[in-house]
Amino acid sequence: MSENTYAAPQRLDGRIVLITGGARGQGAAHAKRLASEGAIVYAADVLDDLGKEAESAWKDAGLDISYVHLDVTSPEAWQAIYQKLHSDHGRLDVLVNNAGIVDVSTLEELDLAVWNRVLSVNLTGAFLGLQSMLPLLKAGKGSSVINTSSIFGPQGAIGYAAYAASKAGLLGLSRTAALELAEHGIRVNSLVPGGVSTPINEHEKDGGVIPETPLARRAHATELAAAVAFLASDDASFVTGTELVVDGGFSAR
Template structure:
């Protein structure tokens, strides 16, 4: 049984007035994160390369009374990150929440994996998060209860056949998270990793027995609202003493 998505009417405003930037925010997990954070009172910037989807998602949020802005951002581009920094700085002079959610997947056996593909996956999934942190640290230092969430995956610590580049990028995200947490703790900036298991998306929603579901004790994929709830916790004051760690939301996959 999947959960009923939360609505703004049923949520506390733990994030009232805080400014959040979510990469990969046009659809899927990123859009769910944006909706949840906005529902809890945050001003949200949705960043993506899917401009039509992103603009539509931002408009849907605004139609519900939320403060949402879409911006084009290729996370592998330092110039795009600088433009995002300028926009957030000009509008709010600070950033309280950064969710490094953008990611791509490639499924190719290691022997057949092209170097260009390897580099592209790491440039988006791992270098993108590095650039986001590096660029936004000055604004996070000016924020309130500043927090970063980096999206990893159960394939980071466990590996998976055919996912060499993806698993390597997600394992690297864990190391980046721990190091950033250590370096930024003196500034009061918390950095944690979200480690999802299988997640329902429009692409795989009709394949209930596919992917990692047979190896997941709860017997299903996560709904995106469940991951968004985990992100909302990590960036809220309820997690004020939580940094440098992993929040695993995998239905028991890693316990099997």
């Protein structure tokens, strides 16, 4: 199948969007898709050289995407982004907690420092984002939060204890946030990708989950971006507290 080249509608005209892990992979694809639908996007990451390079390509393509440095594990860094968004726009309409790292170790060999690091980036990072951005999301238009989980959240996966625990934790965080924030008109959902072709799974020389995926391939990042654009937009105005699974049929087995 060829890459998704669908001409984007303008569902996000003028919406203010922050995407973590936005320098490459799915985060960069989300940034491009949401900006192509009219959003003003901040792509945040720790990969500053890559992020700045991407930013100049995005600007050349006429997309309103700015790269910003943000380590999602740092409450101070989140406060700095809060100040920037507050002074630039006074609100945030869409937060995509997409930053993530992976570790592959058996339970026997899993180091406590590695466990803490994976939980810190993948789960605590999303919590800090949600909590610190809350005043701006309350001021947003049709506010939507999307937390990127994984098929290894609902299901177990040998060698992925820390990663799977962090991704399962995100499902609980999303559902609870959806309940607490509904009264403010803020929707919160999880994205549940299957295998996606990005740098995070370059270690999977055997194709990772492709053999267990009925569509027998990894997703293009653009196919996840299309799902994020839906959840971010008013097309999903009655969708909250749930999971959007984009996994080529993996979970249907």
